[in-house]
Amino acid sequence: MSTAPLGSRPGPATGHREAAADGREWVVDAGQVWAMGAGLVLLVVGALLGRPDAALLGVPAVLGSAWTLVSRPGGRVRVDARLAPSSDGLHALREAAPAPEGAGGSGVAGHGDVSRGDRLETVTAVQTLVAGGSLVARLDLHAPPGAGTVRVRAIRPGHRAAEAVVHVPLVRRVDVTATSVRTGAQPLFVVVHQGIGAGRRSQPGREDAGTVLVLPKPRRVARLPLPGRLRGLTGQHESRRPGSGGELRDVHPFQPGDSPRRVDWKVTARRSPRLEELYVRRTMALGEAVVTVVVDSRDDVGPDPATWSGYHAIRADDATSLDIARQAAASLAQGYLATGDRVGIEDLGVRRRAVRPGTGRRQLDRVLQQLAALRPEGEPPDRLRPPRVAAGALIYVLSTFLDPEAAVLARGWRRVGHTVVAVDVLPRLRLRGLDRRHRIALRMVRLERQDRLAELEASGVEVVRWVDEEAATAHLQRLSRLSHRRPVAGTREVGAGHQVAGRRTAGRSR
Structure with missing residues (x-):
């Protein structure tokens, strides 16, 4: 039985075409046509030459081909x-x-x-x-x-x-x-x-x-940094405000409104033996963090700079900058939502794509769906104002920083007191095969990009490079240890009062 490449349509010389009962066409294989022709030739030659042995050789081919012509499958595949x-x-x-x-x-x-x-x-x-x-x-x-x-x-x-x-x-x-x-x-x-x-x-x-x-697959991050101020009266993080639920803050004389159950009788007996004044134990309040993840979906570049112009397609086995951004945003969202914090998503490319801050498993599902739907959509309009974020929110800006817009927004948020972390999602570049023209252009782009990242760090924005996930996780954990510290006497307050890597700063009350 001969076969043709799948997807090709046999012509008249290939075989005889018959329509099936349901309208689908079944084609007699060309090998069967040749077999019938050869069998008929043997029959004719054997009859003309008086050679029954030659004629018998053609009988199986003729009968088999005839059976193929009269029988066909009764339906379609x-x-x-x-x-x-x-x-x-x-x-x-x-x-x-x-x-x-x-x-x-x-x-x-x-x-x-x-x-x-x-x-x-x-x-x-x-x-x-x-x-x-x-x-x-x-x-x-x-x-x-x-x-x-x-x-x-x-x-x-x-x-x-x-x-x-x-x-x-x-x-x-x-x-x-x-x-x-x-x-x-x-x-x-x-x-x-x-x-x-x-x-x-x-x-x-x-x-x-x-x-x-x-959907992107979140990566587990053990500890994440907190914003300068925590919100609400519930949560899993210890605030710097007095309240209930947290660790011991101090012992203070009883005031109107204090609960009698908070009276520390041992301290009272030691400081006021005649019970002229009662002393109560005051604790720290608990609160929750509000985190806004801002994803720059305006461009989606691969590791090969030759594809950045759009004339060449990105290889299917190359993760792009937007793939890295989705995975980083999903990991951050899962980490904060697991501790009861509120997480929202903003998109710099399309204004309608926004997920308001929320908590719970359903919020993670909404975040993952929204991240998977992010993609570049033509030329994005110029923004007259930055996306709205909650007061005191911790802001992550995920971008390649190939243009200044994301960096300008990050510095603006930092100036008004937000804790801002810039996440660099540019893939690790593959420079093999670049000609001299591409190398010169890439060098200019990289110099401009390095200057932007240096300006961000100088303005108090932490820069985390996510292409190396292990290093990025370690960097975030280092920021987490600093942001969870209490203020140290004699230290200087900076911005929103958060502590950043490489600089020991104290914050105002959360």
Whole structure:
């Protein structure tokens, strides 16, 4: 049996075309036509030359080809593609090891023995977790009687296509996987399928699985810095304001409004033996932090500077700056929400994308959905005023800082007293293959960018480079230890009164 490339349409010289009862076309394989022709030639030659042995050689070929012409599959091949569900009922990306640097575009791969039809590949549009893993799809192959084999080819933009021939006894389920290091909305698979019967094959069919929204995977950060002031009367952080719920602040003479249960009788007996004055134990109040994560979605650049102009596509196995920003924002949001703090999201690119500060698991889901939906949308309008943030909020600005807008906003927030942390999400650059013109342009851009980051640090904004996650986590933990310290007598108050790395400062009361 001869085969043609999947997706090609056979011409008149390839075989005879007949329409199936349901309108789908099944084509007689060209090998069967040649077999019938050869059998007829042997029959004619054997009859003319009086050679029955030669004529008998042509009988099987003629009978087999004749059976193929009169019999055909009774339906069409159908493929149902969907995303494979995870164990918790959500659609998820299973974690996998990252691709080595410098490797080619990742391909779509099947699981198991393809000759047995165990696994292959494809997917439908659904929201998924988590980036940096394998996107698992599920194919339900339906073949009509008489067509026991289906050839399937899965194609995904930026990946190598995968093809397999699968034995399908009427219905067969196969799984498909493709590695992914990208987040956000992504095109999924296009599945081209073709049924193969006894001497026939169907016209190739095409199924488009649509797009999928890949959510960023948060990274656990043990400790995170706090803003200069905590809000509210509840929370898990000890404020510098007097109140209830925290550690001992001091012992003070009883005043109207103090609870009698707070009277410290030992101190009272020692300081006022005649009980002329009562002394109460005053504690620190508890509060919650308000954190606003500002993501700069105006550009999305990869590690290859040659692709920044937009004339060349970013490789599918390269994480972009927006992928890094989504992962960093998700990690920060998860860390603060886990301790009962309030987290909100602002987008510098599109004004309508804003998640108000909130708490709880549902807030984390909203944050992840919003982060996955961030993408550049044309030329962003100029902002007349910065995004609104709560008073005393801790602000994270996630940007590549390739232009001055994000840095200007960060310095403005710092001047009005906010604690600001600038998170640099520019990927680690790959300089191989750059010509002299690109290298000169890149050097100028990097010098301007370094000057912006230096100005941010000089204005009191902490700069954290997230491309190295281990170093970024250690930097945040160092800031956390400083921000959790109480004011030290004799130290100088700076801005909102927060303590930053490399500078020992005292803060006013939270």
